[in-house]
Amino acid sequence: MSTIEELIRQKSFPSEQYKAIIHLLYTGNWVYNQSATRLKKFGITPEQFNVLRILRGSHPTPLMLQDITNRMIHKSSNATRLVEKLRLKGLVTREICPTNRRQVDITITAKGLQLLARIDEDQKEWPELHHKITRHEARELNRILEKLRS
């Protein structure tokens, strides 16, 4: 058990709220790293995983790049470049939309779906994390985070 005070060697904070915000940043990064470590053996990053899940969600309907961006956790991620990485691995296809040549239709491939299935199978994504807190605590966390952003 390590407190945020121990983790960043800081004895005190100006307020409980201030500490919570630093703690939030720290823990967000921690969760990200946990996820990155787990995904490494599958050859993809958390951002690429996020894009693949989004595409699976709409499959077999393709999504244009803007739709992907809108659904991403990090809005300012560059979907063009992430999708290109996935395309090079054969996990998605890109096609210029015939009715509007400005937009590009992205579709997850069979290989992409299989990879997601393997990841789900292997670890059901983040099993430990999901059981660390109770359903009630998760509801509280969601409520407080929403209030913070309001």
Place this chain on the structure above:
Amino acid sequence: MSTIEELIRQKSFPSEQYKAIIHLLYTGNWVYNQSATRLKKFGITPEQFNVLRILRGSHPTPLMLQDITNRMIHKSSNATRLVEKLRLKGLVTREICPTNRRQVDITITAKGLQLLARIDEDQKEWPELHHKITRHEARELNRILEKLRS
């Protein structure tokens, strides 16, 4: 008021816990961006700001790079390169430690202290954020985050 469901256009989640983890990643990034935007007019990034505050905390005692890393929110940040950016702006000094030439002593300069004072003055860091949630909610948030990482 926007829910995480609206923000990432996702109607449902496998569980309340799963949603909370996605929500945590999203909100951590959101807080980071708020901070980055505010610091932009002072010519520094949130990571550089973090390093400066750490150095102010120990001032006038210098810190070696490892001490800085240990106190940073993002442990895998490259302190060498962040400090070099700050040095080029005249906000810190670097000196090879005379008693152990492997280590480098970093000290915040008067200019660095003045910059932090200006930032504090200008916005007391994140005033709005700190008042969005109550002291009790902050305590709950800290408790749940710690449990998540346990």
Place this chain on the structure above:
DNA sequence: TTATTAAAATTGTATATACAATTATGTAAA
């Protein structure tokens, strides 16, 4: 002393973020 190991920092590389500028295409107005 010399060789070995450890410690502290630096450097290299691939990835992603943040944001601005640009290109290509479509739509609407003069």
Place this chain on the structure above:
DNA sequence: TTTACATAATTGTATATACAATTTTAATAA
């Protein structure tokens, strides 16, 4: 029709992250 504007995506650049490899110096053992 031509011009102007809007939309979708791409490209460019600076920053930071993640992690491995390397360099320099110090400490220790043979």
